[in-house]
Structures are given as C-alpha cells and as structure tokens.
Amino acid sequence: MMSDIDEKLEPMILSEEEKRYYRALLAWKPSDAEKYTKQEVAPERLVAGQFRVLILGSKGCGKTAILTRVSVYTTELIWNMIPNTFVKFCKGSFTGEGQPPNPEYERGCQHRIEIKDQTYVVDALELAPEHLSEGQYLQHAVAITEAVVMIYDVRSRDSFALIQGLHERIQEALSRDQRQHYALILVGNKADGGGDGKEENYRVVSEGEGYELACNIGYGRTRCAFRETSARTGENVDSLFVLLGTELLKLRRLAQQRQEQAEAEDIAIMRALSEANGYEVDKSPKREAKWRVWTRFRRASEDATRKVAVA
Numbered sequence: 001m002m003s004d005i006d007e008k009l010e011p012m013i014l015s016e017e018e019k020r021y022y023r024a025l026l027a028w029k030p031s032d033a034e035k036y037t038k039q040e041v042a043p044e045r046l047v048a049g050q051f052r053v054l055i056l057g058s059k060g061c062g063k064t065a066i067l068t069r070v071s072v073y074t075t076e077l078i079w080n081m082i083p084n085t086f087v088k089f090c091k092g093s094f095t096g097e098g099q100p101p102n103p104e105y106e107r108g109c110q111h112r113i114e115i116k117d118q119t120y121v122v123d124a125l126e127l128a129p130e131h132l133s134e135g136q137y138l139q140h141a142v143a144i145t146e147a148v149v150m151i152y153d154v155r156s157r158d159s160f161a162l163i164q165g166l167h168e169r170i171q172e173a174l175s176r177d178q179r180q181h182y183a184l185i186l187v188g189n190k191a192d193g194g195g196d197g198k199e200e201n202y203r204v205v206s207e208g209e210g211y212e213l214a215c216n217i218g219y220g221r222t223r224c225a226f227r228e229t230s231a232r233t234g235e236n237v238d239s240l241f242v243l244l245g246t247e248l249l250k251l252r253r254l255a256q257q258r259q260e261q262a263e264a265e266d267i268a269i270m271r272a273l274s275e276a277n278g279y280e281v282d283k284s285p286k287r288e289a290k291w292r293v294w295t296r297f298r299r300a301s302e303d304a305t306r307k308v309a310v311a
C-alpha cells in the first residue's frame with residue numbers, strides 16, 4: 001500500500017539550464033586544487049626518543065626565560081598529564097633584552113634536539129616555586145620525570161641556597177621511588193650581567209661555587225652536570241638540553257645493561273634450582289627467551305607495585 005508521502009513524490013524534472021548548472025557544480029574543482037594536491041610537504045623527521053624533564057628553581061631565576069629560548073611550541077601533553085593545582089598560571093613580562101619569557105611556557109614546553117644526527121623530543125615540565133616546599137608535589141614531579149634541571153640566579157645567594165636544600169629532598173624522593181637512573185643538571189642563570197655598572201646586576205655566586213655544589217649533589221652512580229647560562233643572550237641554553245639528553249641516553253644504556261645482567265642472573269638461578277630438584281633443564285634459546293620474558297614480567301609487576309606505593 002502506498003503511503004501519503006509516496007503518492008506525493010514525483011520525478012524531478014530539470015530544465016536544460018538546471019542540468020547544466022548541476023553538471024558544472026559536480027565537476028567543479030577549486031582553481032588551485034592542483035597546487036594543494038601536488039604541494040610537497042617536507043616530511044617531519046622521525047623522533048628517536050623522548051625525555052621528560054623537570055625544571056626547578058626559585059622565583060624569578062629565569063626558568064620561563066630559559067624555556068622560551070628553547071621552545072618551539074607548548075605541549076598539551078604536559079598540561080593534561082598533571083593536575084591543575086600542580087602548575088602555575090601566566091604572569092609577568094621580561095624586562096631584559098632578547099626574547100622575553102613567554103607566559104605560555106610557564107607550565108613547560110616541548111623542544112626538539114639533535115643528538116648524533118637523531119631527533120629527540122624534550123618535554124620540559126616547570127614546577128612552580130610555591131610547590132617546592134610541599135613534599136608531595138616534588139615527589140610526584142620526580143616520579144613522572146627522568147631528569148631535573150635545577151636553576152639558580154647567579155645574582156641571588158638565596159636562590160643558590162634553595163638548591164642546596166632542594167637536592168636533598170630530590171634525593172629523598174628518588175630513594176623512596178628506588179630509581180635506577182635520574183639525571184641532574186645544575187644551572188647558574190643570568191651569567192651575563194655586570195656590564196651596566198648596576199650593583200644588583202653583579203653576580204654573587206661564583207662559577208667555582210656552582211661546580212662545587214654540582215660535585216656534592218651527584219646521586220648514586222649519577223653525576224650532576226653544571227652549566228652557567230644566560231637566557232638573555234642565549235648562551236649555553238640550547239646546549240643544556242643536548243647535554244641532558246646525551247647524559248640520559250648514557251644512563252638508559254647503563255640501565256638496560258644492568259637489566260640484562262640481572263635477567264641473566266635470574267635465569268642462572270632458575271636453572272640451578274631446576275637441576276637441584278632433578279628436572280631436566282632445557283637450555284635451548286627458545287626456552288631461554290621464555291624465561292627472559294617471565295623475569296621481565298616479574299620485574300615489571302614489582303615496578304608497578306612500587307609505583308602505586310609511591311603515588
């Protein structure tokens with residue numbers, strides 16, 4: 001049975017002019033469509049790895065100015081990854097020459113670096129100075145990063161003293177987290193002043209004191225590197241992150257070697273136990289690979305339990 005609507009439907013009859021119009025419409029292409037389809041976009045280089053880095057220091061030591069110097073774009077990843085209370089909000093402006101600190105980079109930034117012809121991404125996360133005194137913020141920040149850049153202002157003794165106390169709390173967080181590797185860099189920023197004769201622009205912390213502190217800060221098998229920088233002139237700012245990345249790659253390699261060694265020891269123990277219990281031990285590479293997977297799984301679950309305990 002035909003419905004009312006079906007009965008009302010009539011074939012659409014188009015006039016010649018309407019047909020020409022619709023045909024033209026369907027065949028239409030933007031005049032520069034060729035340009036869009038043929039345009040060659042330079043392929044982005046593949047990223048070989050990523051480093052997540054914590055940026056710390058007293059108020060006004062130049063954290064944002066340093067990130068502004070190196071940044072290409074802010075990262076939503078960092079913004080979403082942490083609770084809102086963890087990050088600080090936009091403020092302030094740069095009064096010096098060169099590039100002013102961009103408030104967009106106050107929470108952190110993403111930066112690409114080249115190490116041995118490979119591209120790596122550095123996710124830098126800035127922890128607001130007001131959260132430094134609260135242990136849980138620092139502990140969380142350490143737990144989600146694998147390196148820290150500790151910045152002080154060479155013109156402020158207080159900012160230097162803050163780092164002296166801070167590194168102890170970082171080490172405490174690291175030992176609670178049982179971290180195998182964590183890279184440290186101490187940075188004396190604003191190493192560009194004094195030329196204008198203004199007393200407040202002269203350094204009060206010498207380069208030697210910076211080196212000495214860096215030597216004392218080293219954590220376990222990890223050394224603490226040291227650099228003086230100027231976010232105003234850009235001196236040493238870019239190389240800072242390359243240095244950090246190189247150090248992290250070294251630490252990751254060492255961690256992997258240690259893991260392989262520990263796995264080999266686990267397997268040797270399992271074999272010895274099996275033999276002691278009179279089982280025939282299958283020494284084929286296939287069996288060894290299975291054991292390796294098993295030990296990895298066991299270590300990963302231990303790691304997860306530890307992470308939950310830290311959180």
Ligand SMILES: Nc1nc2c(ncn2[C@@H]2O[C@H](COP(=O)(O)OP(=O)(O)OP(=O)(O)O)[C@@H](O)[C@H]2O)c(=O)[nH]1
Binds near residue numbers: 057
């Ligand atoms: N001369 C000189 N001034 C700098 C340098 N880096 C930063 N400044 C100055 O220090 C001020 C603070 O810089 P910021 O980058 O905002 O410092 P911050 O550590 O992010 O400060 P908070 O966000 O308050 O913790 C800026 O207004 C600059 O004038 C530097 O390398 N040389």
